[in-house]
Amino acid sequence: MADRPKNTQAPDASPGAPQARQDTPAPGRDWQVLDALVATIAERRAAGDDQTSYTARLFAKGRAKIAQKVGEEGLETALAAVGEGPDAVVSESADLLFHWLVLLAEMDVDPARVLDRLAERQGLSGLAEKAARSD
Ligand SMILES: N=c1c2ncn([C@@H]3O[C@H](COP(=O)(O)OP(=O)(O)OP(=O)(O)O)[C@@H](O)[C@H]3O)c2ncn1[C@@H]1O[C@H](COP(=O)(O)O)[C@@H](O)[C@H]1O
Secondary structure (H helix, E strand, O other): OOOOOOOOOOOOOOOOOOOOOOOOOOOOOOOHHHHHHHHHHHHHHHHOOOOOOHHHHHHHHOHHHHHHHHHHHHHHHHHHHHHOOHHHHHHHHHHHHHHHHHHHHHOOOOHHHHHHHHHHHOOOOHHHHHHHOOO
16 A cells, blocks of 8 residues: 555544654554555465465455455454454454455455545545435
8 A cells, every 4th residue: 555644643642642753653553564464465466375375375265255254354343342342353353454455455456545535535424425325
């Protein structure tokens, strides 16, 4: 992915907390983590070594299997929210994001397109959008 804001301070930082240096984001709170994962997924896809790579194995199984995994991980995230707690939701969300990125790669969809779509929607109320639908 590209062209996303980097070094953005975490939204849950308390108002009085010391400001983080703009060039030293906290680990895991920089979009470079996702950029690196996208690159790794592309590399594993190109190498196609399903003996050593879970990602390559997913690609070998095909789109339907990858889509199924996205569905499963989404459900597991929801179930974790209801039946477990924040730590489980974090783990399941990571599984979900990984499989979601694999699915986008399988479909040759640049994840930046999803970010663009979100950006287009910024400022548009979900309720207003729903009310404007013709169906
Ligand atoms: N982020 C992930 C990641 N998140 C989850 N997973 C794997 O996703 C799987 C999900 O667990 P499940 O029990 O649902 O899957 P499963 O039962 O093995 O699969 P099925 O039988 O359902 O097909 C586990 O094997 C996890 O290890 C991941 N596998 C890889 N990555 C990243 O991809 C990189 C490359 O991994 P390899 O392709 O394996 O080299 C790694 O370095 C990581 O950065």
